[in-house]
Amino acid sequence: MGRYVVRRLLQMIPVFIGATLLIFLMVNVMGDPIAGLCGERQCDPATAAQLKRDFGLDKPVWQQYVTYMGNVFTGDFGTAFNGQPVTELMASAFPVTIRLTIVAILFEVIVGIALGVVTGLRRGSPVDTGVLLLTLVVISVPTFVTGLLLQLLLGVKWGWIKPSVSPDATFGELIVPGLVLASVSLAYVTRLTRTSIAENKRSDYVRTAVAKGLPRHRVVTRHLLRNSLIPVVTFIGTDIGALMGGAxxxxxxxxxxxxxxxxxxxxxxxxxxxVVGFVTVLVIVFLVANLLVDLLYAVLDPRIRYV
Amino acid sequence: MTTLTKTEDAPAPTGPESFLSVRDLKVQFSTEDGIVKAVDGLSFDVERGKTLGIVGESGSGKSVTNLTILGLHSPRSTTVEGEIVLDGKELVTASERELERLRGNKMAMIFQDPLTALSPFYTVGRQLSEPYMKHTGASKKEARDRAVQMLEKVGIPQPKMRFDDYPHQFSGGMRQRAMIAMALMCDPDLLIADEPTTALDVTVQAQILDLLKDLQQEFGSAIIFITHDLGVISTMADDLLVMYAGRAIERGSVREVMREPRHPYTWGLLSSMPRLDSDVDEALTPIPGSPPSLLNPPTGCPFHPRCAFRDEVPGTLCTDTRPSLGDGRAAACHLTAEQKQTIFIDKIQPRLR
Structure with a gap:
């Protein structure tokens, strides 16, 4: 197990370098960063050249990348447009997004899995058809539509929630945004769980559990759910990164x-x-979440052993 | 002796000594293609301490019958008629709650494929303890002791250590033993073994059969032994029921049925068994044709499309009328007793010996 984790951590290094390099190059194509600094007005050419030299932007791209990565490892992510260090922005932004992600994941796990189990056990029933239709609607409607609609109805028309979240962004305020953020993934989790449950329901070991005289709820929670959760765990694990960056x-x-x-x-x-700073951190979050999912496999399925 | 004296047409009251009695059992599945009559009017009895063997081809309704006894059929697509009485208790109409109390406790089943029938996610010991704790209310510790004891009884070496192993760490034979141990945890009065040795090699098979016999002597349980292996059944069973297309077509004691089979299907089964002392070049004699579709079973005798002796029966009796299975030692066939005797002596017996 320990050796496996070390190997996986080492494997993360090339992935990390590759991903950040890509981002760095893409951002470079985005346009002249000096132009952004001057705001709406045209930059004075002499000042621009001076700034370029100061920031090291006249050097080749690879050299810029090496310098940047060197700084990142000392904890210096550079400064944002308003002169604030990027690390300061991160310190204020990440706690908020993490809270939002937690709310979204909770929705996925609790509501998604519960709906999946209910529909999987009663395949073909009206409940099943209804939920399936609903998930289809949620998947096909873009997030900004559901988001704006909920904001309009709950926030403006009925006044159940505040239409916008305060800078504190407490958990209570994040319930509706979390639901909006989770909505599509929630629909996928429901469908995944449903298929998985319906498939495993017919398996021999579930029949054995029934033949042993175990009550239905025990058969479902102990024997059926355990196996059915593996694909769902994978999905939710990889979704953590997507939720944080995709919000x-x-x-x-x-x-x-x-x-x-x-x-x-x-x-x-x-x-x-x-941009590069935030994406770099998101890449790390993604990699760590994936590693955790792989390790969780071994916990869920004893047949998987990491050496 | 097991009393096998009931006819399909007129179910008589159960004898006092029969422990399990199945009367005119009909199991039907509704599928997209129509209604499958998986079991069609089956009756039999099993007595305490005795073994009933059920033989037949795949799809003859052996497994369905026994899953129905335990109530393991899916209730939505299956209709069950007739009656199943276990120790005076009617099972077909019993509630799920009552069945839960009986399953794994009074009646237990050994499944065919122990690799898929055991849950891969829990230790063998935990799976063994589960029914014991549920049915007897024993503590974890007591259940563990009991499970270790049972594992030892079925011949698993170092049972204390193996208790914490997962099924995938067991070999095929050991898994089947664990399966048997699991079925025996609560000393069931009825044990249903659904082809328990099919997946095993012969040496392990012999050990498992010996084990089952020993355990039966010790606990005095009734066993229903399902197989398509006639060699196995002749060493295991006291009585024999031959099934074809969801019906019983011959019954009697093992000795009677093996020595003097009376149904053309049983003749076919016995003749198609390869013999050790026969010539290597000698072709096997299979039963021609294949089992009928249960969606649309043949009229009259279900075996008539494959029967080699149809011409001996006058008129269209075979295609029109379903032969009934008489009392006791009986076969459901339109041939007269004398005809069967002559055909068997002239044509079948030379092939068997």
Missing amino acids: IVTERIFNIHGVGYQLYQGILRQNTQT
Whole structure:
């Protein structure tokens, strides 16, 4: 187990370098960062050249990348457009996004798996058909539609929630945004669980469990659910990274000052430092989440042993 | 002796000594293609301490019958008629709650494929303890002791250590033993063994059969032994029921049926068994044709499309009328007793010996 983890951590290094390099190059194509610094007005050519030299932007791209990565490892992610260090932005943005992600994951796990179990056990029943239709609607309607609609109905028309989230972004305020963020994944979790449950319901060991005289709820929770959860765990694990980085739309709608909001601002203002910095951290989150999922396999299925 | 004295047409009251009695059992599945009559009017009895063997081809309704006894059929697509009485208790109409109390406790089943029938996610010991704790209310510790004791009884070496192993760490034979141990945890009065040795090699098979016999002597349980291996059944069973297309077509004691079979299907089964002392070049004699579709079983005798002796029966009796299975030692066939005697002596016996 320990050796496996070490190997996996070592494997992360090339993935990490490759991913950050790609981002670095893509951001470089985005446009001149100096132009962004000057704001709406045209830059003075002399000042621009001076700034370029100061920031090291006249050097070749690979050299810029090496310098940047060197700085990252000392904890220096550069400064954002407004002169704030990027690390400071991260310190304010990540806790908010993590809270939002936790709310979303909780929705996926509790509601998604529960719906999946109910529909999987009663395949073909009206409940099953209804939920399936609902998931299809949720999957096909884009997040910004559901988000704006809920904001309009719950926030503006009925006044059940505040239409926008305060800078504190407490858990209570994040329930509706979390639901919006989770909605598509929730539909997928429901469908995955349903298929998995329906498939395993007919398996021999479930029949054995019934033949042993175990009551139905025990058969379902102990024997059926355990095996059916493996594909679901994979999905939710990889979804953690996607939820954290993909909250741009949701965070814009509800005015949440999290990772998505900062990324959006960074792209809009052509601020390379912010974009690359945030994406780098997201890459790490993705890799660690994947490692955790793989380790969780061994916990769920004793046949899997890591050497 | 097991009393096998009931006819399909007129179910008589159960004898006092029969422990399990099945009367005119009909099991039907509704599928997209129509209604499958998996079991069609089956009756038999099993007595305490005795073994009933059920033989027949794949799809003859052997397994379905026994899954129905335990109530393991899916209730939505299956209709069950007739009656199953276990120790005075009617099972067909019993509630799920009552069945739960009986399953694994009074009646237990050994499944065919122990690799898929054991859950891969829990230790063998835990799976063994589960029914014991549920039915007897024993503590974890007591259940563990009992499970270790049972594992030892079925011949698993170092049972204390193996208790914490997962099924995939067991060999095929050991898994089947664990399966048997699991079925015996609560001393069931009725043990249903559904082809328990099919997946095993012969040496292990012999050990498992010996084990089952020993355990039966010790606990005095009734056993229903399902197989398509006639060699196995002749060493295991006291009585024999031959099934074809969801019906019983011959019954009697093992000795009677093996020595003097009376149904053309049984003749076919026995003749198709390869013999050790026969010439290597000698072709096997299979039963021609294949088992009928249970969606649309043949009219009259279900075996008539494959029967070699149809011409001996006058008129269209075979295609029109379903032969009934008489009392006791009986075969469901339209041939007269004399005809059967002559055909058997002239044509079948030379092939068997």
